[in-house]
Amino acid sequence: CEKEPSSYMWIYILLGNMLRGIGETPITPLGISYLDDYAKEEDVPVYVACLHTIAMFGPMFGFLLGSLCAKLYVDIGFVDLGSITITPQDSRWVGAWWLGFLIAGITSFLAAIPFFFLPKSLKKPEEVNNGKASFALLENKGTTRKMLPPAKPKQRKYFYTSLKKVLSNRMYFTFLCCSLLQFSSFIGFLTYKPKYMEQQYGQSTSKSNFLIGLTSLPPVSIGIFLGGLIMKKYKLNIIGATKFAFTMSFLAYVIALLHFFVGCENHVVAGMTVSYE
Incomplete structure (x- = not known):
């Protein structure tokens, strides 16, 4: 028989996640540009690594919080x-899934308050960085650098022209494709591995989320931070950073192949793995 849904609360969850995504989007592009403009060139990789490392702690604490909420009854x-x-070990158990949204929302609101007190501009580093297009040297040697005012195109065609130039850059386009593949695999890993652990290893939802948050995300955070330190220490340029990223990604791919040799036998389910007879 078919049963129509009696609640439309999922619409509020959908709109809430949409607003959350809109609010989180400016942090990465604007935050990295903010660091790149007002930090020394050799320090930018470390600062960007710290930014991404802290961002990885969010999912880690999210899994730990989900593990705690899954132990609490939904009502x-x-x-x-x-x-x-x-x-919680019973298949009919429903955890307090809504509690995580409430705690995360309040925490995000409190964390956003300090952003209102950030200055629009900071004191620029004294060292000259010829590689940044946002700075230019003045003719007098004794004067400091000043940021060039950004161009304000009045017509929409300038946006499409700039977009075409960016996408025509082979290195940027290759990096974009690699990032797309990496994030796609990473999201799939975080989405389906808890359920895989529940089905294959007989773990509860709470324990699966706890193990994922404790074992999977901290190594990624440490790797991002170490990558920033290595780039700062050896002062890698674009070509060097590309070779370094390719080597690390290839080694990660080889190690990830070991997942094919880990697992248990499928559970016997009538009609799926075995016949009814």
Whole structure:
């Protein structure tokens, strides 16, 4: 029989995630540009690595928070928990999934308040960086550098022209494709691995989220931070950074092949893995 949904709360969740994505989008492009304009060239890789490292702590704490919320009953605060006869190990158990959204929303709001006190511009480093297009040397040697005012195109065609030039850059386009593939695999890994651990290893939802947050994301954060330190120490240029990224990605791909040799036998399910007979 078919049962029509009686609640449209998923629409609010959809709109909430959409607004959250809109709010999070400016942090990476504007934050990196902010660091690139007002930091020394050799320090930028470390600062960018710190930015991405801190960003990785969010999913890690999210999984740990999800593990905690999964142990709590979905109607906590509204029903007598003493009357609940099932446990988190029961397949009928539904955790307090909504509690994570509430805690994360309040935390994000509080974390956004300090951004209002950031200055529009900072004191620029004294060292001259000829590689940055946003700075130019003045004719007098005793004067400091000043940022060139950004061009303000009045017509929309300038945007499409700039977009065409960016996408025509082979190195940037290759990096864009590589990032797309990496993030696609990473998101799939975080999405399906908890369920895989539940089905293959008989773990509860709470423990699966706890293990993912504790074992998978911290190494990624450490790797990002170490990559920034290596780039600063050896002062890698674009070609050197590209070779370094290719080598590390290739080694990660080779090590990831070991996942094919890890696992358990599929559970016997009538009608799926075995016949009804």
